[in-house]
Amino acid sequence: MARELLPHDLRAAASWAASLLRARLERPRAERRTLVIKRAAGSSRHDGDGGLFDEVRQYLATRIDPHSMRRLCLSGGVSGARRVLSMEHGDSMTDVFEGVEFTWASVAGEGRGGALSESLELSFDAEHTDKALGSYVPFITASVEEERRQDRALRIYMNEGSHWQGINHHHPATFDTLAMNPELKQSVVADLERFLKRRDYYRRIGKAWQRGYLLYGPPGTGKSSLVAAMANYLRFNLYDLDLSKVRGNTVLQRLLNTMTNRSILVIEDIDCCFTSASREVGKDQVGDAVTDDDSEEESIPDHWGTPQPQQHNITLSGLLNFIDGLWSTSGEERIIVFTTNYKDRLDPALLRPGRMDMHVYMGYCGWEAFKTLARNYFLINDHPLFPEIQALLSAVEVTPAEVSEMLLRSEDDDAALQGVATFLGEKKQAIGEGN
Numbered sequence: 001m002a003r004e005l006l007p008h009d010l011r012a013a014a015s016w017a018a019s020l021l022r023a024r025l026e027r028p029r030a031e032r033r034t035l036v037i038k039r040a041a042g043s044s045r046h047d048g049d050g051g052l053f054d055e056v057r058q059y060l061a062t063r064i065d066p067h068s069m070r071r072l073c074l075s076g077g078v079s080g081a082r083r084v085l086s087m088e089h090g091d092s093m094t095d096v097f098e099g100v101e102f103t104w105a106s107v108a109g110e111g112r113g114g115a116l117s118e119s120l121e122l123s124f125d126a127e128h129t130d131k132a133l134g135s136y137v138p139f140i141t142a143s144v145e146e147e148r149r150q151d152r153a154l155r156i157y158m159n160e161g162s163h164w165q166g167i168n169h170h171h172p173a174t175f176d177t178l179a180m181n182p183e184l185k186q187s188v189v190a191d192l193e194r195f196l197k198r199r200d201y202y203r204r205i206g207k208a209w210q211r212g213y214l215l216y217g218p219p220g221t222g223k224s225s226l227v228a229a230m231a232n233y234l235r236f237n238l239y240d241l242d243l244s245k246v247r248g249n250t251v252l253q254r255l256l257n258t259m260t261n262r263s264i265l266v267i268e269d270i271d272c273c274f275t276s277a278s279r280e281v282g283k284d285q286v287g288d289a290v291t292d293d294d295s296e297e298e299s300i301p302d303h304w305g306t307p308q309p310q311q312h313n314i315t316l317s318g319l320l321n322f323i324d325g326l327w328s329t330s331g332e333e334r335i336i337v338f339t340t341n342y343k344d345r346l347d348p349a350l351l352r353p354g355r356m357d358m359h360v361y362m363g364y365c366g367w368e369a370f371k372t373l374a375r376n377y378f379l380i381n382d383h384p385l386f387p388e389i390q391a392l393l394s395a396v397e398v399t400p401a402e403v404s405e406m407l408l409r410s411e412d413d414d415a416a417l418q419g420v421a422t423f424l425g426e427k428k429q430a431i432g433e434g435n
């Protein structure tokens with residue numbers, strides 16, 4: 001009808017105006033950029049050593065939507081390796097990061113000598129180039145690193161001569177099962193979290209990326225359990241250093257040098273490792289890590305009955321300087337933990353501000369700690385005996401180890417809790433009688 005009613009010139013003008021308007025309203029096609037990530041030459045599809053290519057493939061496996069892909073590759077699963085879903089060559093998928101769409105394509109071609117050349121191609125609008133390189137790719141590698149950390153089987157190493165002997169570490173302690181003051185527990189977790197995130201910060205201020213914790217408190221309050229919980233939380237290996245077996249400077253140096261990154265060095269009962277004589281020597285020999293004196297003294301029990309091993313060939317200040325010196329130039333992500341039943345017996349060198357980053361007191365079993373134990377053993381949050389036990393706990397000093405032992409005595413929660421109440425009641429009575 002318009003053709004018949006409107007003159008030709010008018011129709012042409014209207015069509016030109018309409019196309020002009022359309023061009024104005026339509027967004028111009030954004031310029032695209034493509035980042036090509038090639039599989040490293042020589043790596044096979046299953047060996048996982050293809051560098052960034054494999055990291056991206058592992059990341060995409062967590063983002064792929066199996067319902068939206070017509071064809072998918074499934075690989076891995078050999079000798080315990082995890083199964084990985086991936087795109088078929090020629091397919092593509094979209095991932096959204098911080099509100100921006102990133103498209104991944106799986107590309108295969110013929111490489112040098114006719115070998116298969118594979119790559120993953122990331123394309124995005126040119127305006128997001130900085131985000132792709134500065135945020136998205138680092139986010140991918142960090143996510144994969146975290147996933148690998150979680151998957152890793154942990155090891156605990158003990159020193160034998162100048163070498164570490166390792167076995168798998170299956171200690172079940174976690175921060176959830178650890179009975180301790182909830183605020184203190186939270187502050188330890190927050191401190192570990194901060195430590196993990198601060199790689200760049202440590203680099204910038206020129207400090208070795210390490211952190212020191214001093215755990216103190218009576219025997220049986222969970223110091224070793226806390227170390228195990230830290231290792232499980234961080235997915236770090238443990239190196240349990242028995243200083244009494246370390247004979248000399250060279251051996252200590254070799255042991256510390258052969259520790260891997262992402263590990264925790266534990267020295268238990270640090271107060272027993274150095275006699276006052278060796279402390280005096282240490283004061284005179286700051287920086288001189290070790291003397292090679294092999295002599296040993298008699299073992300003297302402490303007032304809790306714990307045997308006190310004597311050890312003379314290393315001085316505390318020497319050891320600390322030695323660790324500082326070595327770790328500041330080699331290795332990253334190291335944690336050192338000292339434990340002691342007697343903080344007051346420690347060499348002031350260890351208590352100096354800045355030496356140990358956090359002092360953690362593992363104390364007697366309080367009410368909150370008891371509730372954690374009851375939850376661990378019987379999956380209960382309440383019980384008619386709880387008020388009585390709460391009142392008794394505030395009147396007597398009992399370790400979580402003692403309470404755990406009482407709770408283990410019966411599989412029936414009523415009987416076990418009655419056992420705890422009776423045990424605490426007897427303790428209270430003994431205090432009243434002055435025993």
Ligand SMILES: Nc1ncnc2c1ncn2[C@@H]1O[C@H](COP(=O)(O)OP(=O)(O)OP(=O)(O)O)[C@@H](O)[C@H]1O
Nearest residue numbers: 177178179180219220221222223224225400401404
């Ligand atoms: N805080 C706690 N939370 C949970 N369980 C605990 C706790 N403290 C002790 N236990 C229980 O008691 C056992 C012994 O505790 P652990 O060895 O951790 O104490 P410790 O303070 O390191 O003792 P020691 O100073 O004698 O080495 C643990 O295996 C665990 O079953």
